Amino acid sequence: MVLAVVPPPVTVRVPAKVNLHLAVGDVRPDGYHDLVTVFQALSLVDEVTVAVADEPGVEVHGEGADQVPTGASNLAWRAVQLLAAHVGRDADDPKVRVVIRKAIPVAGGMAGGSADAAAALVGLSSLWRLDISRDELAELAGKLGADVPFALYGATALGTGRGERIVPVLGRHQFHWVLAFDRRGLSTPDVFDELDRLRAEGDPPRVGEVEAVLEGLSSGDPRQLALLLGNDLQAAAVSLRPNLRRTLRAGVDAGALAGIVSGSGPTTAFLCEDGDAAVKVAAELAGAGVCRTVRVAHGPVPGARVITTEEPKPTPPEVHA
Numbered sequence: 295m296v297l298a299v300v301p302p303p304v305t306v307r308v309p310a311k312v313n314l315h316l317a318v319g320d321v322r323p324d325g326y327h328d329l330v331t332v333f334q335a336l337s338l339v340d341e342v343t344v345a346v347a348d349e350p351g352v353e354v355h356g357e358g359a360d361q362v363p364t365g366a367s368n369l370a371w372r373a374v375q376l377l378a379a380h381v382g383r384d385a386d387d388p389k390v391r392v393v394i395r396k397a398i399p400v401a402g403g404m405a406g407g408s409a410d411a412a413a414a415l416v417g418l419s420s421l422w423r424l425d426i427s428r429d430e431l432a433e434l435a436g437k438l439g440a441d442v443p444f445a446l447y448g449a450t451a452l453g454t455g456r457g458e459r460i461v462p463v464l465g466r467h468q469f470h471w472v473l474a475f476d477r478r479g480l481s482t483p484d485v486f487d488e489l490d491r492l493r494a495e496g497d498p499p500r501v502g503e504v505e506a507v508l509e510g511l512s513s514g515d516p517r518q519l520a521l522l523l524g525n526d527l528q529a530a531a532v533s534l535r536p537n538l539r540r541t542l543r544a545g546v547d548a549g550a551l552a553g554i555v556s557g558s559g560p561t562t563a564f565l566c567e568d569g570d571a572a573v574k575v576a577a578e579l580a581g582a583g584v585c586r587t588v589r590v591a592h593g594p595v596p597g598a599r600v601i602t603t604e605e606p607k608p609t610p611p612e613v614h615a
């Protein structure tokens with residue numbers, strides 16, 4: 295008699311991102327925009343478990359779970375199907391169950407869905423014992439979305455092309471952040487469309503050169519980096535959500551060194567002097583009543599990686615506004 299050994303489930307922890315610098319070029323014929331961006335992975339993480347199962351599907355728990363599709367459009371499920379097809383398995387019946395525990399806000403500009411997709415790729419590579427390099431996974435990741443490759447690598451990185459071409463940025467310094475979640479999400483294509491509209495009408499501000507940001511990062515001085523943070527999508531996000539202006543002001547009034555919209559928003563990210571300052575800014579911002587929830591995080595942290603079940607999940611202090 296031959297007994298089939300079912301491999302144990304694999305859990306992957308994967309970070310959210312903030313763009314320290316996001317320069318957006320003109321719209322391309324394929325509808326995308328060329329970007330030059332600096333990503334940083336933060337200690338705000340989703341956890342994704344993949345397991346062999348007769349009943350395939352996706353389960354979502356945690357932050358914003360009710361807004362996440364559990365069918366074929368879930369980005370983690372699309373990752374399962376893409377990897378299955380790539381290695382010659384049955385993509386329509388991959389015999390996998392995916393459980394997502396979310397802490398990254400949905401449609402928040404922090405690449406939450408992209409993170410889950412990257413985690414599914416890493417988790418399945420381990421579950422199926424695939425001999426596949428991170429660079430080969432990154433190729434597949436880029437097909438799922440512009441932000442997915444970065445979630446594989448984490449840390450701090452320069453992104454070009456649609457944002458999917460990643461080069462690591464070396465650095466030993468930790469930075470401390472406060473994140474303000476807005477009451478509702480924003481659609482990424484809507485924010486890019488709004489930027490095109492604003493540019494057709496006038497000349498919204500553009501960020502400076504990326505080199506200065508890379509120097510600010512290597513100095514390790516949050517005061518220097520704070521002066522260099524910039525996001526071309528910020529004007530568009532604020533145009534669609536004028537309340538973000540008040541949130542950005544409230545964070546700086548609370549003592550943050552600088553505040554920016556994270557990616558396409560509406561999450562706002564505040565760089566702080568150190569960990570203690572971040573806790574103080576978070577408490578004050580929560581009291582200002584300008585957002586739904588406030589979190590403290592630090593970065594850079596590693597990209598998607600398999601964790602052992604003993605490893606406790608970091609629980610960033612949560613302050614309800």
Ligand SMILES: C[C@](O)(CO)[C@H](O)COP(=O)(O)OP(=O)(O)OC[C@H]1O[C@@H](n2ccc(N)nc2=O)[C@H](O)[C@@H]1O
Nearest residue numbers: 325326327329439440441442456457482483486557558
């Ligand atoms: C805003 C950022 O988060 C910054 O890192 C990303 O550019 C967005 O990355 P993403 O959500 O992974 O984006 P995708 O899922 O690939 O694309 C969603 C939509 O965003 C717009 N999009 C995205 C990336 C890019 N370089 N140009 C774009 O115009 C396009 O309308 C695209 O159809």
Ligand SMILES: Nc1ncnc2c1ncn2[C@@H]1O[C@H](COP(=O)(O)OP(=O)(O)OP(=O)(O)O)[C@@H](O)[C@H]1O
Nearest residue numbers: 368369400401402403404405406407408410441482
């Ligand atoms: N696993 C997932 N987690 C979150 N959203 C998902 C997922 N799969 C599909 N979605 C859909 O994708 C949409 C965008 O979600 P996501 O949280 O990735 O946005 P985002 O963080 O703003 O993305 P980005 O920063 O990459 O532009 C959601 O509104 C949701 O309907």
